[in-house]
Amino acid sequence: MESGSKSKFSTFKENWKSKSSRSYKVVAFTGDLCLQYWFYVGLAIFIVIARFAPNFARHGGLIRAEYTIGYLAVAIIFFGSGLSMNTKALMKNMGNWRAHTTVFLLQYLITSAIIFGFCCAIKRANNPQISNWMLFGLIVTACCPTTVASNVIMTRKADGNELLTLCEVFLGNLSGAFITPALVQMFSLGEWSFANPANGNSVGDVYRNVIKQVGCSVFVPVFIGQLDHLCCY
Numbered sequence: 001m002e003s004g005s006k007s008k009f010s011t012f013k014e015n016w017k018s019k020s021s022r023s024y025k026v027v028a029f030t031g032d033l034c035l036q037y038w039f040y041v042g043l044a045i046f047i048v049i050a051r052f053a054p055n056f057a058r059h060g061g062l063i064r065a066e067y068t069i070g071y072l073a074v075a076i077i078f079f080g081s082g083l084s085m086n087t088k089a090l091m092k093n094m095g096n097w098r099a100h101t102t103v104f105l106l107q108y109l110i111t112s113a114i115i116f117g118f119c120c121a122i123k124r125a126n127n128p129q130i131s132n133w134m135l136f137g138l139i140v141t142a143c144c145p146t147t148v149a150s151n152v153i154m155t156r157k158a159d160g161n162e163l164l165t166l167c168e169v170f171l172g173n174l175s176g177a178f179i180t181p182a183l184v185q186m187f188s189l190g191e192w193s194f195a196n197p198a199n200g201n202s203v204g205d206v207y208r209n210v211i212k213q214v215g216c217s218v219f220v221p222v223f224i225g226q227l228d229h230l231c232c233y
Helices: 002-034 038-052 066-082 088-096 097-124 134-142 149-157 162-187 190-195 201-232
Strands: none
Touching: 002 038, 038 149, 066 088, 066 149, 066 162, 066 201, 088 201, 097 134, 097 149, 097 162, 134 162, 134 190, 149 201
């Protein structure tokens, strides 16, 4: 009787250890997966927040996204990039004019021309359920330079050339202050003239805002990160 009780207890103990070990492995695997794909996990969380609490990250909302996300979050990403990058390699990538030419042609001319063609075709189909203003918004988006933070993060995750990506982001957004308004003006002629956003004040404001944001959230953090890198190494 006593030996039977002991065997039952030992069986229960082994089963408990086995279940505990499996639970630990599941928790550890989930944690490692979240750490590895933290960007996508965070993106999914913020999408859910945006769906159910749109004022959370709206311009002027709860966390003042125009500053905390538009400046602070982007600046932290680029400070980290500047801190970890080799200065000589960064300067070498800055001189890679073939890559710069390819990226500029793709992001400004080819992409915008393709989207413009699609939007013109959709507009001429006269579908009442599709707003012409939405179509013109797609054209404007296609004229804009490459995104800032997500490009660097995704390139880093893919083990790509992060230094070259950083150069393209900086040059693209700096030049976009001048190229994007010109492209929008070109595409807003003829049948799209109703959506032409140009006036003397707005164009100047666009230039100032873009240069200020790129300078504060990209150039200055990278510069400070590079100074720290040189001092530490």
